[in-house]
Amino acid sequence: MQDYKIKSIGLFHGILSAESLKKVKLAKSERAFVCEGRPGLEAGKMTTGAFLKKGIIPTVISDNMAGFLFFKGLVKQVFIACQYADNKGALCDTGALIMAVLARKHKVPLTLLVAEHRTRFLGDPKSILSFEGHRIAPEGTHGYVPLVEWVPAKYLK
Amino acid sequence: MFESPLFWPAYVKEDVLYVLDETLVPSKIKYIPVKNVKGAVAVIRDMKTRAFGQFLVVLNTFLLENGPGPLRTRDQVRKIKHLEAVAEQLNNSRPTFPFAEVTRIVVGAAKKAFANEGDVSVAVVKTVQGFLAGIRARRLQRVRQIADILQDGDSVLTHCNVSGELAMAASLAIAEGKHIKFFATETRPYMQGAKLTVWELTQANAKVTLVADNAIGSLMADGQVNKVIIGSDRSAANGDIANKIGSYQIAVLAREFGIPLIVLTQPSRGVASGGDMPIEIRDENEILAFNGKRIFGNKVKGFYPGFDVVPHQLITKAIEIHAGL
Numbered sequence: 001m002q003d004y005k006i007k008s009i010g011l012f013h014g015i016l017s018a019e020s021l022k023k024v025k026l027a028k029s030e031r032a033f034v035c036e037g038r039p040g041l042e043a044g045k046m047t048t049g050a051f052l053k054k055g056i057i058p059t060v061i062s063d064n065m066a067g068f069l070f071f072k073g074l075v076k077q078v079f080i081a082c083q084y085a086d087n088k089g090a091l092c093d094t095g096a097l098i099m100a101v102l103a104r105k106h107k108v109p110l111t112l113l114v115a116e117h118r119t120r121f122l123g124d125p126k127s128i129l130s131f132e133g134h135r136i137a138p139e140g141t142h143g144y145v146p147l148v149e150w151v152p153a154k155y156l157k
Numbered sequence: 158m159f160e161s162p163l164f165w166p167a168y169v170k171e172d173v174l175y176v177l178d179e180t181l182v183p184s185k186i187k188y189i190p191v192k193n194v195k196g197a198v199a200v201i202r203d204m205k206t207r208a209f210g211q212f213l214v215v216l217n218t219f220l221l222e223n224g225p226g227p228l229r230t231r232d233q234v235r236k237i238k239h240l241e242a243v244a245e246q247l248n249n250s251r252p253t254f255p256f257a258e259v260t261r262i263v264v265g266a267a268k269k270a271f272a273n274e275g276d277v278s279v280a281v282v283k284t285v286q287g288f289l290a291g292i293r294a295r296r297l298q299r300v301r302q303i304a305d306i307l308q309d310g311d312s313v314l315t316h317c318n319v320s321g322e323l324a325m326a327a328s329l330a331i332a333e334g335k336h337i338k339f340f341a342t343e344t345r346p347y348m349q350g351a352k353l354t355v356w357e358l359t360q361a362n363a364k365v366t367l368v369a370d371n372a373i374g375s376l377m378a379d380g381q382v383n384k385v386i387i388g389s390d391r392s393a394a395n396g397d398i399a400n401k402i403g404s405y406q407i408a409v410l411a412r413e414f415g416i417p418l419i420v421l422t423q424p425s426r427g428v429a430s431g432g433d434m435p436i437e438i439r440d441e442n443e444i445l446a447f448n449g450k451r452i453f454g455n456k457v458k459g460f461y462p463g464f465d466v467v468p469h470q471l472i473t474k475a476i477e478i479h480a481g482l
Contacts, residue, residue, distance in 0.1 A: 041453075
């Protein structure tokens with residue numbers, strides 16, 4: 001295997017505040033990786049900001065890169081921002097289901113962390129057509145932006 | 158049938174290789190003139206071209222280097238040495254795509270011609286042109302196969318960009334009266350899905366919706382997708398593939414939700430399994446900045462693996478092109 005100079009990762013998904021991160025314990029060798037959270041990049045901006053307040057320098061990845069880290073056996077813990085949970089599952093930011101399925105497949109422990117509630121379930125379809133205010137997709141493109149998703153309890157055990 | 162510029166994104170005309178600048182599509186359809194191997198390596202390394210475009214650039218670079226210059230010498234030994242040097246530079250341009258498996262074909266043909274007291278330059282031209290013609294024909298056949306797989310009522314998720322083949326297949330299927338929906342992932346950080354795939358599927362009159370890379374779980378769990386079709390940059394002898402980053406988690410989720418994963422492959426026995434494929438780690442700034450402007454906090458780091466390995470166990474069907482690798 002290639003040497004990525006990274007041996008151990010705590011992987012974070014969703015928008016987390018410094019308060020939410022208080023419960024998180026990382027080993028000395030463990031690096032905090034944060035999924036950026038398209039289309040708003042809120043996680044990449046806010047969760048990383050919360051880490052910096054804790055004196056931890058986080059690493060941002062795109063939302064499609066988590067699988068690589070699991071496949072390489074680098075992820076030791078997964079932390080997911082959760083807005084609501086009961087015995088049937090949890091309501092989380094979109095992308096959490098990917099993390100949960102990967103965590104179960106690779107037998108990595110997963111922790112839900114309390115996050116602020118989103119007021120909308122669907123985002124503006126136009127928000128995925130641009131990046132940081134710059135139009136990317138061609139005119140006429142349709143977008144679909146689920147902001148939250150349900151993660152069934154079977155993936156959270 | 159609609160033919161996307163991405164299906165054949167590089168060609169030689171009058172000793173110049175013209176390479177479609179895929180970073181500008183769809184805003185501009187602009188071809189970068191490449192005159193030598195140095196220019197060829199630059200367009201590959203800077204991701205001006207990718208996927209099948211790299212294959213075309215590699216083969217056509219030997220035609221360039223067959224033009225005015227070292228290969229015009231009558232010294233056959235010098236010609237071989239020059240071809241080997243060209244191959245070496247191309248092989249080292251990026252780590253994951255199997256450049257050496259492609260350059261070996263041309264250099265091998267040249268050496269065979271030399272051993273048989275033939276003309277090395279003629280052998281290079283014949284090999285490259287013959288190879289390109291064969292690949293084009295086989296890719297068109299594969300487009301037909303994809304079109305046959307697309308069924309009326311399908312809702313297909315695709316990732317990154319499969320160099321024109323899916324759009325062409327979509328145009329065939331639509332012409333046959335099939336109603337098919339597509340979802341294209343954005344494919345951060347270069348956003349080939351948002352730029353290339355959405356554009357060419359739209360050009361093919363297909364219905365396509367753009368989603369963020371993190372939305373694939375929602376789509377699958379909600380039953381909005383019944384097939385996944387992706388390309389591949391490299392194959393291993395055991396059937397594992399390497400493809401654009403994000404492919405592995407799509408494959409895992411597809412298996413979890415019982416959705417068939419169809420992969421367009423170029424079988425190769427160059428490496429035994431996906432674990433033997435070097436994965437390119439690119440500059441973190443390609444994630445941390447956009448249009449030269451920093452997106453995230455100054456102290457924040459980034460990590461950008463360019464490709465994933467998808468184990469063969471997760472692949473439902475591979476539609477192969479035998480490229481002779």
